Amino acid sequence: MDALKTTLPYIISGISVGGQYALIAIGYTMVYGILRLINFAHGDVFMVAGLMMVYLAASLPLYLAIPLVILLTVALGFTIERVAYKPLRTAPRMSVMISAIGVSYLLQNLALYITGGLNKNYPAIPWISDRISIFGMETSRVTVITPFLTIILVAALVQLINHTKIGMAMRAVSRDFETSQLMGIQINRVISATFIIGTFLAAVGSILFFTNYPGVVPTSGAMPGLKAFVAAVFGGIGSIPGAVIGAFIIGIAESVIKGLDTILIVNGAIDEQIGLATFSDAFTFVLLIIILVFKPTGLFGEKSTDKV
């Protein structure tokens, strides 16, 4: 019982972080699935969504600010695709990737210019940032809501992909870009839809993430973006359930490793600190290397079917 009580907070916080990573990871994995592009700017779009909220909530009531933030973030994702990626549709894949890196730095530096590099306090959203107590541990409501909201959104997304016309088009495009074009699928519309869905989820993820960890700086998107990317690769890039499961695994593992010293000490396994917490980030990236070595397609990734 005691062991459970000391371990539970780490698991819950890990699940919550995992849910937030999952929402970002879907954006990476969907774009990759369709364009074979790693959208490096995705993490920064997430950060910009956070900043928009800071500025909009200062002048608008929250019930207006939240939908507006989501709308503007989606518009940003759409614009980035149209301006920075679409003109490079026929260019080598590397060019698009470099363009993505450029957009990433552009967003970071714009944010640096606007905020002056200072930490911006994220507005507290009533109800979801309230303090609650579950199983004798104190936390905020958002920690508990995140995983459920993530699963609901992912379920809806899977429905959309499997049972709608645009979803079918997306699946077709991810199979074969050129052939689906020949079959009359309007490729630009499909790609835009992908970016819209991806950034929508990133915007929701940003609201949850920053409500939980209320500080936005220009580099706020970098680490969560990177972790979400690792999650997407871990789960098999291109696979939505894979990205979600990968994100949860990474979130929980990270959180447990940070507390492992304490868990072991409290349960009497070791006597003093051994400094495991330091390796929480290293673990994520070691995991990435291991999965790339032993199962390059990730947990749920499809075997590549490049035919010569």
Add this chain to the structure above:
Amino acid sequence: MKKVLSLVLVLAMIVALGASAYADNPVVKIGVFEPQSGDNGAGGKQEVLGMQYANVLTPTVEIDGTTYDVELVYADNASSNDKAPTAAQTLISSGVSLVLGSYGSGVSIAASDTFDAAGVPAIGVTCTNPQVTAGCDVYFRICFLDPFQGTVLANFAKNELGATKAYCLAKQGDDYSGGLCNYFIDAFGKDACVYEQFPEGTSDYSTYITNAQNQGCDVFFSPVSTEAAAQIIAKADTQALGMPILAGDTWDSNVILQAAKGTNVKICVTTFYQEGADPDFDMGIKYWMNNNPTALANNGGNDELAAVTVMGYDAYYVALEALKAAGSVDPADVLEVLPSVTYEGVTGAIAFDDIGDALRDSAFVKECNTELGVWDFVAVATVD
């Protein structure tokens, strides 16, 4: 067409750069080596405010019978040890006579070789790690040091807060928080401390709060950057930390006050200056900030005075004293006289010892009033 356009743009930039203002008086340049972005951006900006205010009050200095206009030259070290040497080089290249800064010990240590090689003296304002001045002939400083501060905090935790077990949290690879934690642990007793580090880019501090609670600590010592501090305070509140948080001079900032306002967290810090110690000065700088929107924004949106601002103010005058004593704007001359420079500042008397450290033996302890969002004075702490 594109070529012509880009050529025109480049030319326009060059012309804009070349067309900097010409003043009547000769100009002496003082380098401001401070973070304007990154983890310590907020603190760096506040420190710069003090220098800017001093520069507004005293825009000229008389060196060897000639009146010079003092120009502050800024370089952003971005709170990053990698970028610090480049920022330092920028200042040296622009011909500064001496340098002030930085907020954050790591960047100062990283840049010390660059200053040393160029022979340009630097006056650390609030970098408290001993390594800043040790082994560097050109680095001086006007603040107290971490061994002193760590001991003061450990004594305070033991004697005033009655703590028996301390949780210490530092940022990995950060000279300031890591160093201060070590000195705290030395003074508090190694066996009674739990020491952990978080990696760069961490945003989830909830696990560290849980660690402290699970290990039965009764004081939470985390002298980390204000950015991380805001997050830690938020989490401490939602997770009902249940023990006081202690920190060093970094936390004496209105970023902390804003984050802590309305929460149920007890926060104590050691610092260089207590608001109210010099009412005339307080009034003057607040008037200036309130009439200067940029300054007010850089101070975090209100006129609550941070100790680092006051230190920045004193540092500017120490620099002027050094220039006067040197009787020249040549960095080598300034370096020669700097060890013997003394100055009676707002934060107390400033003089240097053999290593170039300030001779200071007292720190202020303050507690955050979470109801009003201001600092309450607790005690003046010294070490026997």
